[in-house]
Amino acid sequence: MFENYFNKRENEILQIKKNQVLQEPGRNPARAFYVKKGLLRSYKVDDNGKSHILMFAPEGWIISDIESHILSTPSELYIDALEDSEVIKIKKFDVTFFTQVEKSNNQLIEKLVRRIAVLQKRVVLLMSSPAKQRYEHFLSTYPQLTNRIPLKMIASYLGITPEALSNIRSKMRSQ
Amino acid sequence: MFENYFNKRENEILQIKKNQVLQEPGRNPARAFYVKKGLLRSYKVDDNGKSHILMFAPEGWIISDIESHILSTPSELYIDALEDSEVIKIKKFDVTFFTQVEKSNNQLIEKLVRRIAVLQKRVVLLMSSPAKQRYEHFLSTYPQLTNRIPLKMIASYLGITPEALSNIRSKMRSQ
DNA sequence: CGATTTTTTGAATCATATCAACGTACGTGG
DNA sequence: CCACGTACGTTGATATGATTCAAAAAATCG
Secondary structure, eight states, X not given: OHHHHHHTTXXXXXXXXXXXXXXXXXXXXXXXXEEEESXXXXXXXXXXXXXXXXXXXXXTOEEEXXXXXXXXXXXXXXXXXXXXXXXXXXXXXXXXXXXXXXXXXXXXXXXXXXXXXXXXXXHHHHHHSOHHHHHHHHHHHOTTTTTTSOHHHHHXXXXXXXXXXXXXXXXXXXX | OHHHHHHTTXXXXXXXXXXXXXXXXXXSSOXXXXXXXXXEEEEEEOTTSOEEEEEEEOTTXXXXXXHHHHHTOOOOXXXXXXXXXXXEEESSOSHHHXXXXXXXHHHHHHHHHHHHHXXXXXXXXXXXXXXXXXXXXXXXXXXXXXXXXXXXXXXXXXXXXXXHHHHHHHHHHTO
């Protein structure tokens, strides 16, 4: 769906090295990236300096601080690369962007609603389930990602320490 | 903004008693309600039978399982009243509803994005902050609600037990 | 008022964090 | 290709925060 849009315009294709930072907090407007190849993540750094991963974006995904975009507030997120990646920087990323890319606004709305659904699910999981169940949910929801993402980042996504996830894994092994 | 829409149509105005359930899981499509007066909440019941409150809706808010709506999947949420309330049942709640009520789709999009922002914030808080800080965040974000909502429901919103919240409060008192 | 629900308190237990040490894998320069 | 250094992952000991369970006190409702 997005490919068409990108091909017919002069969008910037970037070759990104692993660990390269594509966006830092404070930028306004925030950037958005379409991942052609590789793997990006977005994360937030809290007051104690700890990182919390909000999403992973493998091939075919768009990643951005959509909140910052559409509300024109300074971004609070980092975006960087977990693998060497090929990404397209979306130049004009606002509401009109979607109306061009999507067949209609309704498709954008559906996308946003899906994002709400994912976040809502995650809130309930964080509130109701111990780390082990959250990890199992992650495994079944993103099976294709679990091999590509280092343990400590999965832990950061789940909201636990790397040590805790390591323990969970070892318990799961011995069962 | 919504009032205009409701007044010029034959929408159903409901008088709701405290504790009355407006929506249960399984309903498809899910309903949506505009709160004229009173206080509603939406919540999910997990596999262990525990409730987790997703949002409170005081006067002027719309509450619904928007995910269920727009994706036409069965609802997983309950909606009920925490106070005697006066609500308007939105009959035709889909994308076209918003295009009539809102000046443009962009306003709907902005609403959805705000919802994403709130949920994203909540995910990070759940992952990074101990219960006390989450409670303080709740207090400062919804000062007008804290007196109206019983402790045990605030606990359910924060993802902790009522006992834990009671302890936090007593510690805060003695400081 | 009495009955029911909510809030508080305390004790025992559990899950996860923290800290420290060690083992392993990986990439780079020699 | 090897040796080294750096990152990452694992493991164990201890500390902390929250849960669970039980019971009493306080608030609310009919």
